[in-house]
Amino acid sequence: MGLFSSKKCEVCGSIDSASMNVFKILDVQSQPYAYDVNATYSLIPEGYAFAFSDVNKSNLNGTIFFYKLSNANSFHLICSLQCAFNYSVKESALVIYADPENEKILRGITPQTLKINKGLGNPEHTKYRGQPIGRRS
Numbered sequence: 581m582g583l584f585s586s587k588k589c590e591v592c593g594s595i596d597s598a599s600m601n602v603f604k605i606l607d608v609q610s611q612p613y614a615y616d617v618n619a620t621y622s623l624i625p626e627g628y629a630f631a632f633s634d635v636n637k638s639n640l641n642g643t644i645f646f647y648k649l650s651n652a653n654s655f656h657l658i659c660s661l662q663c664a665f666n667y668s669v670k671e672s673a674l675v676i677y678a679d680p681e682n683e684k685i686l687r688g689i690t691p692q693t694l695k696i697n698k699g700l701g702n703p704e705h706t707k708y709r710g711q712p713i714g715r716r717s
């Protein structure tokens with residue numbers, strides 16, 4: 581049985597769930613950002629842990645979102661990226677999961693994920709997909 585006694589999605593209640601790692605977000609700040617400004621991630625304000633943005637060549641004046649995280653993290657059973665996004669909005673949480681297409685890539689879903697994917701022009705079927713946050717060693 582492993583870590584969980586039930587296999588039920590915590591968000592929608594369906595069975596046969598995957599597990600995703602969750603960090604809580606303490607605060608989000610955002611600012612407008614132009615594509616031709618260099619060094620996106622060096623703009624992270626003091627005390628913020630990381631940033632996602634919806635800026636690219638086709639969205640030159642997008643937004644960069646900065647996140648502060650609480651230290652506590654936990655594993656939760658969540659069945660889909662849509663449920664992970666709903667969880668993220670409800671709990672103000674970062675949901676981390678391994679990309680099913682390349683398990684070495686970790687992705688993060690935040691309450692801004694839908695807006696970010698739309699701003700980046702990502703296809704409709706990937707609208708809940710998290711942004712890449714790093715690699716598993």
Ligand SMILES: [Zn+2]
Nearest residue numbers: 589592659663
């Ligand atoms: Zn679910």
